[in-house]
Amino acid sequence: MDYIDPHLHMVSRTTDDYETLARMGCVAISEPAFWAGFDRGSVESFRDYFRQLTEFEPKRAAQYGIAHYTWLCINAKEAENITLSREVIAMIPEFLGAKNVLGIGEIGLNKNTRNEATIFLEHLDLAVQYNQQILIHTPHLEDKYQGTRMILDMLIGDSRLDRSRVLVDHVEEHTIEHVLENGFWAGMTLYPVSKCTPQRAADMIERFGPERLMANSAGDWGPSKPTAIPDLIMELKKRGHSKELIRKIVFENPKQFFSQSKPFVHG
Ligand SMILES: [Zn+2]
Numbered sequence: 206m207d208y209i210d211p212h213l214h215m216v217s218r219t220t221d222d223y224e225t226l227a228r229m230g231c232v233a234i235s236e237p238a239f240w241a242g243f244d245r246g247s248v249e250s251f252r253d254y255f256r257q258l259t260e261f262e263p264k265r266a267a268q269y270g271i272a273h274y275t276w277l278c279i280n281a282k283e284a285e286n287i288t289l290s291r292e293v294i295a296m297i298p299e300f301l302g303a304k305n306v307l308g309i310g311e312i313g314l315n316k317n318t319r320n321e322a323t324i325f326l327e328h329l330d331l332a333v334q335y336n337q338q339i340l341i342h343t344p345h346l347e348d349k350y351q352g353t354r355m356i357l358d359m360l361i362g363d364s365r366l367d368r369s370r371v372l373v374d375h376v377e378e379h380t381i382e383h384v385l386e387n388g389f390w391a392g393m394t395l396y397p398v399s400k401c402t403p404q405r406a407a408d409m410i411e412r413f414g415p416e417r418l419m420a421n422s423a424g425d426w427g428p429s430k431p432t433a434i435p436d437l438i439m440e441l442k443k444r445g446h447s448k449e450l451i452r453k454i455v456f457e458n459p460k461q462f463f464s465q466s467k468p469f470v471h472g
Pocket residue numbers: 212214237239311342423
């Protein structure tokens with residue numbers, strides 16, 4: 206079955222992974238900017254990273270017939286450094302015209318600090334100013350509930366935002382409802398270490414329905430599985446769900462959400 210992975214960090218994966226993804230039916234990927242596993246030293250590191258995301262990865266993906274899209278920002282972890290963050294935010298518009306950029310992301314909170322919140326709000330300003338969609342990272346484990354509430358409060362507090370153009374990722378059973386009931390899109394991350402399994406994702410689809418809901422692998426440089434979406438497809442098939450429902454979650458929903466950004470042309 207053709208599918209789209211809406212959150213996959215291919216800069217930290219191999220070319221063999223692209224081949225495997227293509228074989229499994231992946232036709233498009235969206236890659237948010239994130240943390241590299243270490244704090245970068247200057248704005249120039251981010252400029253190179255954004256070139257990698259807008260020039261190099263689309264070519265690597267195209268060799269396997271996969272469309273590659275991306276999102277730009279300084280991630281929540283490095284957002285603790287306000288000076289560096291502001292330099293990066295000032296540089297992002299240089300790349301907003303690139304033909305695979307869907308918006309600003311993944312922005313969010315990590316430890317729910319004041320600095321992270323300040324930079325989150327400055328990213329929202331940037332998105333509004335340049336009419337960009339937004340992709341949001343919610344914190345892990347014990348920080349998730351509080352962090353998600355803080356993020357939703359900041360989003361709801363900005364009346365300029367179109368909530369149907371905002372995707373809140375890494376939702377779990379205790380946060381998904383707040384995201385959906387406020388009109389945002391929600392992403393479930395299938396991850397072997399923290400976050401959610403295909404079984405839990407299938408349970409959430411059954412409980413909350415498929416509207417404005419999608420799934421991703423968030424494959425990155427840590428323990429993660431870039432082919433986690435086919436696992437979810439198998440789980441849903443096993444439970445007897447229709448092809449239409451499965452296709453809605455893994456293809457139609459991401460396509461509908463991304464289509465609100467001009468560069469998205471797939472399908
Ligand atoms: Zn991510």
